[in-house]
Amino acid sequence: xxxxxxxxxxxxxxxxxxxxxxxxxxxxxxxxxxxxxxxxxxxxxxxxxxxxxxxxxxxxxxxxxxxxxxxxxxxxxxxxxxxxxxxxxxxxxxxxxxxxxxxxxxxxxxxxxxxxxxxxxxxxxxxxxxxxxxxxxxxxxxxxxxxxxxxxxxxxxxxxxxxxxxxxxxxxxxxxxxxxxxxxxxxxxxxxxxxxxxxxxxxxxxxxxxxxxxxxxxxxxxxxxxxxxxxxxxxxxxxxxxxxxxxxxxxxxxxxxxxxxxxxxxxxxxxxxxxxxxxxxxxxxxxxxxxxxxxxxxxxxxxxxxxxxxxxxxxxxxxxxxxxxxxxxxxxxxxxxxxxxxxxxxxxxxxxxxxxxxxxxxxxxxxxxxxx
Amino acid sequence: xxxxxxxxxxxxxxxxxxxxxxxxxxxxxxxxxxxxxxxxxxxxxxxxxxxxxxxxxxxxxxxxxxxxxxxxxxxxxxxxxxxxxxxxxxxxxxxxxxxxxxxxxxxxxxxxxxxxxxxxxxxxxxxxxxxxxxxxxxxxxxxxxxxxxxxxxxxxxxxxxxxxxxxxxxxxxxxxxxxxxxxxxxxxxxxxxxxxxxxxxxxxxxxxxxxxxxxxxxxxxxxxxxxxxxxxxxxxxxxxxxxxxxxxxxxxxxxxxxxxxxxxxxxxxxxxxxxxxxxxxxxxxxxxxxxxxxxxxxxxxxxxxxxxxxxxxxxxxxxxxxxxxxxxxxxxxxxxxxxxxxxxxxxxxxxxxxxxxxxxxxxxxxxxxxxx
Numbered sequence: 001x002x003x004x005x006x007x008x009x010x011x012x013x014x015x016x017x018x019x020x021x022x023x024x025x026x027x028x029x030x031x032x033x034x035x036x037x038x039x040x041x042x043x044x045x046x047x048x049x050x051x052x053x054x055x056x057x058x059x060x061x062x063x064x065x066x067x068x069x070x071x072x073x074x075x076x077x078x079x080x081x082x083x084x085x086x087x088x089x090x091x092x093x094x095x096x097x098x099x100x101x102x103x104x105x106x107x108x109x110x111x112x113x114x115x116x117x118x119x120x121x122x123x124x125x126x127x128x129x130x131x132x133x134x135x136x137x138x139x140x141x142x143x144x145x146x147x148x149x150x151x152x153x154x155x156x157x158x159x160x161x162x163x164x165x166x167x168x169x170x171x172x173x174x175x176x177x178x179x180x181x182x183x184x185x186x187x188x189x190x191x192x193x194x195x196x197x198x199x200x201x202x203x204x205x206x207x208x209x210x211x212x213x214x215x216x217x218x219x220x221x222x223x224x225x226x227x228x229x230x231x232x233x234x235x236x237x238x239x240x241x242x243x244x245x246x247x248x249x250x251x252x253x254x255x256x257x258x259x260x261x262x263x264x265x266x267x268x269x270x271x272x273x274x275x276x277x278x279x280x281x282x283x284x285x286x287x288x289x290x291x292x293x294x295x296x297x298x299x300x301x302x303x304x305x306x307x308x309x310x311x312x313x314x315x316x317x318x319x320x321x322x323x324x325x326x327x328x329x330x331x332x333x334x335x336x337x338x339x340x341x342x343x344x345x346x347x348x349x350x351x352x353x354x355x356x357x358x359x360x361x362x363x364x365x366x367x368x369x370x371x372x
Numbered sequence: 373x374x375x376x377x378x379x380x381x382x383x384x385x386x387x388x389x390x391x392x393x394x395x396x397x398x399x400x401x402x403x404x405x406x407x408x409x410x411x412x413x414x415x416x417x418x419x420x421x422x423x424x425x426x427x428x429x430x431x432x433x434x435x436x437x438x439x440x441x442x443x444x445x446x447x448x449x450x451x452x453x454x455x456x457x458x459x460x461x462x463x464x465x466x467x468x469x470x471x472x473x474x475x476x477x478x479x480x481x482x483x484x485x486x487x488x489x490x491x492x493x494x495x496x497x498x499x500x501x502x503x504x505x506x507x508x509x510x511x512x513x514x515x516x517x518x519x520x521x522x523x524x525x526x527x528x529x530x531x532x533x534x535x536x537x538x539x540x541x542x543x544x545x546x547x548x549x550x551x552x553x554x555x556x557x558x559x560x561x562x563x564x565x566x567x568x569x570x571x572x573x574x575x576x577x578x579x580x581x582x583x584x585x586x587x588x589x590x591x592x593x594x595x596x597x598x599x600x601x602x603x604x605x606x607x608x609x610x611x612x613x614x615x616x617x618x619x620x621x622x623x624x625x626x627x628x629x630x631x632x633x634x635x636x637x638x639x640x641x642x643x644x645x646x647x648x649x650x651x652x653x654x655x656x657x658x659x660x661x662x663x664x665x666x667x668x669x670x671x672x673x674x675x676x677x678x679x680x681x682x683x684x685x686x687x688x689x690x691x692x693x694x695x696x697x698x699x700x701x702x703x704x705x706x707x708x709x710x711x712x713x714x715x716x717x718x719x720x721x722x723x724x725x726x727x728x729x730x731x732x733x734x735x736x737x738x739x740x741x742x743x744x
Contacts, residue, residue, distance in 0.1 A: 132635050259631030259643055262654035263504050271631055271654050280646045282634035 011087050013075075016106070018043035020071040020085060023105045024206065025050060026063030027359045030102040035353055037105075050357060056320070057351075057358030077207050083108045083180045092116050094173075094202070094226040100251060102221065104204035108180055111200025115171040119295055120150040121287060122223045122248075124241045125159025125233035125258075130266055133159060133234035136258060138166040140231065143284035145170030150199065152226050154219065155188050159233045159241075168194055173226070176203035177219035178211030202226070220244040221251070228291040229254030231281055235269030242269050245278065250365055254290050256281040315347045315354075323351045324371075327361075331368035383459050385447075388478070390415035392443040392457060395477045396578065397422060398435030399731045402474040407725055409477075422729060428692070429723075429730030449579050455480045455552050464488050466545075466574070466598040472623060474593065476576035480552055483572025487543040491667055492522040493659060494595045494620075496613045497531025497605035497630075498638055505531060505606035505638065508630060510538040512603065515656035517542030522571065524598050526591065527560050531605045531613075540566055545598070548575035549591040550583030574598070592616040593623070600663040601626030603653055607641030614641045617650065622737055626662050628653040687719045687726075695723045696743075699733075703740035 022043045036046035085106045088098035092113030141163040151167035153160040155174040164172045183189045224230045230248040235241040257278040260267020355361035394415040408418035457478045460470035464485030513523045513535040523539035525532040527546040536544045555561045596602045602620040607613040629650040632639020727733035
């Protein structure tokens, strides 16, 4: 799992089942998954410790732990559906995506795995785009595709589908908010099938998961995370594409925006992005010139969460009470907690893990946490 | 003529006539005018020395020196036409304009002199503007006008006239490429008359001068120079408004540009300007926020050409030959000339003056000169 030599390993199926069990268990998100595996050395050992940790964190009732049976059933169903469940260091897992702090520990992948390893540009925008916006998205996607980039987007109506369609030949990747068998919107099922030949589809959700509204912002981090940069083609004020742009900036991805008339409400969001520092984009060269220097840096560069020491001692009740006292609904950073609690980072991280597994902790970006 | 306490003096008519004679004489532009007055202490003494300097510069035939009679005639005709011929330190001469290296030594001014002393924003753009562009220019001009800024522009068809019309009540200034009696385009004569009530018109050209194509770029430096910043509303590639924007940047003025769709050729120039660093502008606040910090700095700050010492010795033939040898059709800087000629800056400046008055020297921006 050394992020600096990505995509060279191949997991044994038994280890893959353990990872699947862990990430499908209650209160385990990608960050918790990573902390647990760092602390306990493997998914298997983390699974063994889950009930105890959650109890110590004060869980009202124990969270559900995904059974081996359920995990094997999902694994088999995924295989039948042509979905590979890949770890961040395996071939087919987009290398840039693997560098995220909250990279999915197992990513459901369909399509041409080699294409998923190539440099990607995300193109996103309004669902109710203008004719000009659709035309521009198509031209840009085709030109970037011709220049060797894979186009990644969200399969939505409007700009997304225009970008996918224009890059079918060169390779395009759809990021799903639900399971691979629950395509949204349903009328894009044929488009997705066409994309699989030279491109792919990815999802962190299990088969059968019907996408809900809250799944889309979560999904959006994968669109930007897989890409070198995100181009926002048309976006009104407060539209979903602006959330993607904000996440992209937080992830250190380049943000590009296509300008429009101040009198066109569909350009209000993109014009704002440019005011805030996004690169004004009128042609593919604007994107290519900005990402070329980045491509020379290895994709693994920048995975930032510190690895924990092995958990060879346990916090006592005093540590736990002191740390819980310091937490509240306002997000606070790990460093501040360590300093204020007057204890070791390992102990603070362990207590946070316990609370998280008990469903009492929320993790925010930038290493901030708050009580729920 | 101390630029740091501008607009407080009033010229005697006899001095005004001398200045008018000097600036209307052959081969004397604003920069040469300034060098001559700096060297000789007054326009009167410079006029006396002109023939000798031009002869030493190698003039094939002596340039015409404006006679006192002609100057008095222009002065009287200007007065009858309501045009004041003002020096850079007099009331009615826009203070920012007075800070330029090539500020007109006498500016023909009509209208409300107090309005010309207020902070100005230039709004320029395509003559064949779109409906959206015209509407945006009007809204922006009105909003900036309401915020207390005088709107300055070039009286052209399209964006210029829309900006003038929308700011008639608050004050708007037209900068002419020809004389005050040769309005271009003629259909805007009524507009100009309406502008004079709360605003004004300025020109550095004599009455009767019909504007030619080459006068417009020269005029454009006065539009940007009088303003804190220039807003380009719509501009195709290689349009005149982009020249104004380039000059504005060279003058240290803020450059603002209004974005548009990449598919709209009338936005190609403004989008390019934003790529090059112009401030993306969708509303008056974008302009106001950027110029407010500048307004607190005195207008006189930044006049950059060094004052020459009095010319109390003359270059010998060896100096002159050496300096002419160093000059060619490629522009070269004064500092480089001084270093390469191994002589004093005063001698180099004097030889350049001689060459200029002989019609053999061209001055470029940034203190660069070349032989014609």
